[in-house]
Amino acid sequence: MKYLSEYRDADIARTLIARIKARATRAWTLMEVCGGQTHTIVRQGLDELLVGAVELIHGPGCPVCVTPLEQIDKALAIAARPEVIFTSFGDMLRVPGSDCDLQQVRARGADVRVVYSPLDALGLAQRHPDKEVVFFAVGFETTAPANAMAVFRARQLGVKNFSVLVSHVTVPPAITAILAAPDNRVQGFLAAGHVCAVMGWTEYEPIAEKYKVPIIITGFEPVDILEGIAMAVNQLEECRHVVENQYVRSVRRLGTKPARLLVDQVFELVDRPWRGIGQIPMSGLKLRHDFSAYDAELRFGVSDIKVTEPVECRAGDVLTGRLKPPQCPAFGVRCTPERPLGAPMVSTEGACSAYYSLARYRTAAPEEAAK
């Protein structure tokens, strides 16, 4: 467990919390970009331990949360076809489309399977030559290299019955969109370590400079996150705003070149809508023309599925920190973890779902909530 246990050390974590609280002369508003970081923060209760020094806004870095309704509906349409084995990472299965989710499509007879790697989906295609195997390629720059590799290998091996439904998004345009909003409250970012392990951090340097915000490349363990927060608070207290790297054990300034080259060879940038947020220019990835034979949207003719997001779901305001989930009129009434209107209520670390459990708990234990 080298490089792991020390980043979970409770004593080091407590020291960092004390240091952050001593350093902060006011409550700073930071956004952690990545869903993995949100997961650690919620699971460890870090936000609660930092009250008064730092307010953490859970950012749009959960690929499940930001995959647009339109792409989910396309996935549902493809998965329902009898010749298709539809494969996906597990947590996409419960994300509601317009009228159902992948689990319900499976209950109606579709062949929907959870895989842990896109290469497993490719293997499935080789073992089932009579079937069309489709992989739901979602995620940020972190999953892009593996997804690119699956398409690249499919072409290399001549596997014709494999295709991908691409819904990739990239982080820097989302950070820019949040900062450019007139009512932005975010004063500093914890950028996603794994994304930067692939891409490096040169893209973040002009953003930090233009919007005068510290951006800290941060890992995923409790000590990583607290160190990242301490570095951001330090910069804010000193009126500095540069990109700094907390995740030195994994990230270099230029990222990982072979992974970047592969992504660049297979994908190109495209405008992409984010669920609840809307269109963000050049924020998504699509397959390049050379690889369009593996594009499931073209293969199954679902490109023309267009859906309007339900107006009742204010996920966009939540994901950009403008609205606290309990302030949403649908929260806990028309929208619950059992019947989510939008994705932040689906995943256990989604901002809405986390607030939902907390609110119920605080009703049960008012005296504990007060302390």
Added chain:
Amino acid sequence: MTGTVNPAAMQCPVPLEASDRVQLGHGSGGKLSAQLVACHFLPHFGNAALLQLGDASIVRVGGGELAISTDSFVVQPIEFPGGNIGSLAVHGTLNDVAMMGARPLCLTAAFILEEGLSLAVLDRVIGEMARAARDAGVPIVAGDTKVVERGKADGLYINTTGVGVVDPGFRPEPTRAVPGDVILVSGPIARHGMAIMAAREGLSFESAITSDSAALPPLVDALRQADVGVHVLRDPTRGGVASALNEIAVSSAVGVEIDEAALPVPGDVRAACEMLGLDPLYVANEGVLLAFVPEAQAARALSAMRTHPLGADAVRIGRVVAGHPRFVALRTALGGTRIVDLLPGDQLPRIC
């Protein structure tokens, strides 16, 4: 327990589900499972014995009481490190009977076999099953076999029913947890679920994680003989420790607080869970029990369990509190708090 229940008057406590079909999540032991039972089964089957909703039902017979439990086993793969579907079918049902404090008397077994199943596999399953029953000293006294066409079942399914004799002096029940109780767990958690997951197609780890599948009655006997006033016993199978604690918190209308640093998760299990994005608290166990005992008897209960190999690593993981009734809260290693809720359905591996 003698009152009559009018099933027609029963209210379904949860909103009707959005789906018109059974989903896999209905079998996960989470909220969907609870909803399936409450909205579809209880309105028709409801009676005083069934409505106890314990691991086993208590039925009066003459001057005494019997504990009766039934369970079906559909595990895939049929054989896994640490056991097979046959030993699991014996352990699972014996454990449910034992969680009522009852002494298992006998078992029945029903088999649904798929056309084409290898007889060598069937023999291994039956062999393990017989050995498990023999080791526990509980005979299988009735049985049935059915064969279905190829494709209509996944190799074989087994249903077992267990009957036990209730000990009037030792009656743990899910409703008996009270503030001040200490929560003990008899051994390392999350092994069975991760062993199954690792044995499934496409997942391989450096070392094989073995299932904890085991018969728990001897451990219950150890507690009984040590004269521990156990309030609640529960084997946290499907849905894991988190779901079992939630059910007890609701049944007893108390708050449960557990200490993350105290949870016994073996290193290889933890690593596998992290790799797959799963929380060990929600992963199934088949040879571990949770015991709620008065604080003053906790040390005695722990040493009683530790005298048995199955309880050698028994530890205290939390306590019952008066605050936040019906909620399970977890104190993190860093001193934060998080709520450990029931999952809506199956635990889904996370992308990030």
